[in-house]
Amino acid sequence: MKVAASSLRRGAVVDMEGRLYVVLTAENIHPGKGTPVTQLNMRRISDGVKVSERWRTTEQVERAFVDDRNFTFLYEDAEGFHFMNPENYDQVVCTPEVVGDAAPWLQDNMVVTLSTHEGVPISLELPRTVTFEITDTEPAVKNQTASSSYKPATLTNGARIMVPPYIAAGTRVVILTEDGSYQERAKD
Numbered sequence: 219m220k221v222a223a224s225s226l227r228r229g230a231v232v233d234m235e236g237r238l239y240v241v242l243t244a245e246n247i248h249p250g251k252g253t254p255v256t257q258l259n260m261r262r263i264s265d266g267v268k269v270s271e272r273w274r275t276t277e278q279v280e281r282a283f284v285d286d287r288n289f290t291f292l293y294e295d296a297e298g299f300h301f302m303n304p305e306n307y308d309q310v311v312c313t314p315e316v317v318g319d320a321a322p323w324l325q326d327n328m329v330v331t332l333s334t335h336e337g338v339p340i341s342l343e344l345p346r347t348v349t350f351e352i353t354d355t356e357p358a359v360k361n362q363t364a365s366s367s368y369k370p371a372t373l374t375n376g377a378r379i380m381v382p383p384y385i386a387a388g389t390r391v392v393i394l395t396e397d398g399s400y401q402e403r404a405k406d
Contacts, residue, residue, distance in 0.1 A: 219283070223256040224275035229333065229341045231263075233280040234271075238263040240333075240341045246275060263340050266315050282335055289332040291324050299324065301332055301339075312339045322377045323348050323395045344395040349404045350374050351390050358383050368400075 226232065230241045239260035248254045254275045261268050273279065289301035289310065299312045299321070310332065314321065316339050323344055324330075331343040355371035368380035373393070381391065381400045390404035 219281050220278040221281045222275065223258075223273035223277045223279050224254075226256065226258060226279065226281075229343055231282040231284045231333065231335060231340060232258075232260065233282040238282050238335060238340065239269065242268070261315075263335070263338075284333045284335050284340065286331055286333050288329050291326065291328045291330060293326070294321075294324070301330070304329075310334070310339055312342065316340060317342055320344050320395065322375050323393070323398075325375075346395060347392050347401055348395055349390055349392050349406070350377075352381065352385060352387050355381065355385060355387050358386065 224246050226241055226244050228241055228244060230244075232239045232241065239262050241258055241260050243259040245257045246254065247257055256273050256275050258271045258273070259268065260271065287303060290304055292300040292302055292309070294300070297311050298314060299317050301310050301312060302308070303310070312332070317324070320342055325348060328345070328348070330345070332339055333341040333343070350373040352371045353374055356369050367383055369383055370378055371381045371385065372378055377398060379393065379398060379400055385391065385403070390406065392401040392404055393399070394401050
């Protein structure tokens with residue numbers, strides 16, 4: 219199916235000369251003079267090679283048919299990351315290349331959207347936010363009320379993030395999965 223280059227977003231799968239590429243970043247550039255273009259950074263699914271392509275925004279690009287379904291994360295081992303389809307209980311194994319920088323945010327029984335092409339996993343989409351507990355952080359400094367000051371903290375998954383000074387160890391916090399930044403205290 220052909221689509222306009224400007225309509226492609228992160229996670230879309232493009233077919234170029236019989237090879238499948240997953241879009242990592244998509245940026246529409248509108249210069250003051252000249253034709254607007256779409257800059258795509260992509261990863262070839264077969265071997266992981268990264269490429270960068272630029273098209274006029276009105277050009278048509280072949281989009282591959284991809285099956286997007288919800289899967290439940292089970293566990294990680296030497297084979298890769300194991301997910302289960304809750305409808306028919308089929309299990310799928312994703313390689314670390316497919317999971318990419320989403321790996322630290324995966325939690326047991328987390329529901330994710332897994333994109334497959336002909337039964338092969340090609341990309342993964344996490345929920346927008348996840349909740350983790352702070353295991354270690356510096357104690358709050360008295361009278362430090364500047365809202366722009368942050369301090370480092372370690373989460374239960376080992377990731378390090380920056381949190382406001384009033385957050386203490388043992389506090390559950392909500393994290394944005396797209397960039398790993400602190401959002402708010404968990405309400406649970």
